Amino acid sequence: MTQSGPILGSTRLTEEQLLLREAVRVLADERVAPRAAAIDRDGVFPQDIRALLAEHDVFAIPFAEQHGGLGADLLTLILAIEQLSRACATTGLILAVQALGAIPIQVAGTPEQQDRWLPGLASGEKLIAFGLTEPDAGSDPSGIRTKAVRDGDEYVIDGGKRFISHASVADYVVVFAVTSPDADKPSRRLSAILVETDRPGFKVTRIEHKMGLRGSPTAELAFDGVRVPVGNRLGAEGQGFAIAMQTFERSRPGIAAQAVGIAQGALEAAAAYANGRKQFGKPIAELQMVQAMLADMDASTEAARHLLYTACEEIEAGNTDAARWAAIAKLVAGDTAMRVTTDAVQVFGGYGYIDEYPVERMMRDAKITQLYEGTQQIQRLIVARSLLARS
């Protein structure tokens, strides 16, 4: 294999992971990167990119072989999200959300439920979304009001969700709804229920107009007496909160990977620009103030990457404090992406502020990694709780 790209963070990766990362990198560079600016400008979910990921088995990465997947571990998934996000953060999120939405089925679904839903997700024929957040319940899921009332063999779901990535293009949404309003503990109120989006009463009421990730639709949903079979419930009644928290342990590294990928893309764009842009009779890359910025960007991106890879290994190995590792990885990667993309715009000067170059898009895209799947403040809360519990 001729490695034409940067050899980054390779030491701990297996030959298989290196090959897979290279395959996704080539796909991202050749097929995704040329579409990134238009995806951002058009603000429409890129079905062509979804088809591309399906054709090349990228969706299959996080699924077991028995469900038509590749049976890859968490770190391998993270390598793929990182490479896609390096070219286009919206594309990285297409894979990340598919993996996120599938986790509740993987961790809490029965074998029959897994056989029913996972193969379509692994092939990319079906898309899934993760429906937890509500207008008044973001960082605090105890505020969730959407309710699912048992009626014979069915649940009747009423309520609404907000900020649900891909819900408007998904075939399924995993909805977290109150099934036990009087449970003694608030964490026992919720259940996770898979809702097919073609069921009567399911409505997309709004698509948000966002600062970044503009090709990724973020939907507001209304549930108006939506009936689903009890067999669509994932895990036991009242287990929803635990399933959501377990999901985040495995999904937050995906957002950290998106952040590292965005930072790497911005870093590479800035370095290439610095070599080409001449001021004072020489490339600005020869100016020490520019070199210092680029060096800091590179060092912090590599640091975030290695922390993320370590977190993946700890989580995969069943570390009892997986939530802390996931939170630390996302916290550091998100802040790194924001700082590195901001500095990339600075290296470009005025050209960085216009959409002729990709770094302003990357800076807008980076911001979301500090906000979703738990704000940076929530990550710090998780880390602090873990630390203080050990002290």
Added chain:
Amino acid sequence: MRILVMSKPVPDPAANAERLGPDRRLDRSASPTVVNGNDEYGLEAALQLVEAHGGEVAILTMAPTTGIETMRKALAMGAIRGVLVADEGLVGADIPTTIRVLAAAAATQEFDLLLGGLDTSDGAGGAVTAGVAARLGLPLLSAAAKIEPDEAAGKVRVSRLSARGYDLIEAPMPAVISCTQALGTPRYPSLKGIMAARSRQITTLTLADLGADLAPAGGAWPSRVLEVLPPPSRAAGRTVTGAPADQAREIADYLADRRII
């Protein structure tokens, strides 16, 4: 159709870190290892042939046990199994020894075509594939730019690169073919292929399996490197200047004088 492709791990030429050790041999620790370019062109041709005609592609490698890592890429590209010859007694083996060992290993396999690179980017001896053919007593079709087997007739036709274009050469199968870049760009392994490579079988053979007398004891190779020199620099070319029509005439006259046109 059964195709066996010889594939050698070499220092990555793109790393630009090739250097000689004290014994005038390549220091293999200085660069990351990749599959030799010409071998990969052969593998791509082999994969296309079995896609068109059915059959299977297997890989034959002589390398330290770390050769399994580079072999995985060939398996990910679509080869169905691998044969690795790995033995402490082969570290630093010279060309004649390599030929004897690879020929013995190939003889344990059934194949219609045995493919190898025209040369390798590390030693660049350019003798191994031809030597293996001679040792096996099989026809050699060298410097292939195109491979066209005719299974019904039991023969294969190769377009051989030559100074004047292509020579069309034909031989009965089984045959040995040395491969060049002209065969086409190797594919990237698919994600499914990469993960499937995990479960593909790699058989490891040692000298004890093939015949201990194939390699001299104690590394007393029949050949050794006496001297390594950079190629002599070429004389400066001739620059043609003037009006385009005059330039064209001058070039045409030059070529005609040498009976090239």
